[in-house]
Amino acid sequence: MRLDGKTAIVTGGGSGFGAGIARRFVEEGARVVVADINAEAARQVADEIGGDPVQVDVGAADSVARLAAEAKAIFGLADILVNNAGITHLPKPMEEVTEEEFDRVLTVNAKSVYLTARAFVPAMKARGSGIILNIASTAGVSPRPNLNWYNASKGWMITATKAMAVELAPHGVRVNALNPVAGETPLLASFMGEDTPEMRAKFLATIPLGRFSTPRDLGAAAAFLCSDDADMITGVAMEVDGGRCI
Template identity: 80%
Template structure:
């Protein structure tokens, strides 16, 4: 029960890595707000773990502000933990062939959302003199894959933002870290690969020394440590949870 008495918000928690993190946090004693653009998926996970459900578009300032208000009402204050997990990619393509609309959408969801949630939740964490923020970045931000150029760039932005946030917020007792997953069995996997075939899976797996995709449980274990008091001296870290891909 390493998160006993803590409150947490996990975005993109209706499926994939976010759902795994929400489940683990709840199992460790946290009261979790399951936030997702798919309201039905958020409701299902929240019902499973006894948490709060919130439909949110993390790229909309108005929607993020509504999530903050709901958290204030549901938790009685700012959350102890914020996990910026919601993310999106564009389909594999040469950089010049990615549409402007797809570029804007990737940057909105993967980058601007971190600014919007910081604007909404950092003041409350400062008032509490503590908190933990976890950004779910990617190995793509460290070791980019060809034809995912603007997705790679958005995750590199997130890693730099994590370090910048950590330096600025450390005097207020707020820790900010990131995890860098390798491709996993989530709804985004097909988008990364372009097509989900045995041949394409084998090609992706050949780049991961441990020979398997990551799982929501892998991410949940890393997230639990970084957001718990056990990591009280850890901030500004972008932890690779990647089976050795970035070595």
């Protein structure tokens, strides 16, 4: 019960890593808003764990503002914000990624962190406490070919995490990131281009522990970094990757 009495918002909480983080937070005693662009997915996870669903498009300022207002109405100020929502483009040479694909990846993976900061940081600073956790990727540390602009967006998120941590530390707000390797989530097929036994074997060959990241793995790491056990840790981008980045 490391998060007993805490309140948390998890974006992209309707599936994959976000759902795993939301589940673990509830197990640790937190009250959780499950936020997702897919309202039905958010509702299903929220019903399962006893959370509160909110539909949000993290790349749209008005939608993020509504998320902040709805969360405040549900439980007041959030103690924890998890920026988990993310997308990728299909593997292809960098010059073949369309401008529309590029804009969407950077909007969801990068602009969203700026928008949630605008919506939630002022209240955290005024209170003198808060925790922000950004879900980045090993792609931002050790990029894979043909995922160039996705790699870049996650590298941006890692740098943003460190910059936010330095600026917000005097206000009592901690900011960290997690870098999962490709995992058993709805994005796996997009990373690989196609989900076949051969492609899975190729990806797994690059992970020393021999398996993908799972929602359970990310939930455990997130619960630690967002708990008082980690109250001296800020500005860290921790790999949860089975040794992929060694």
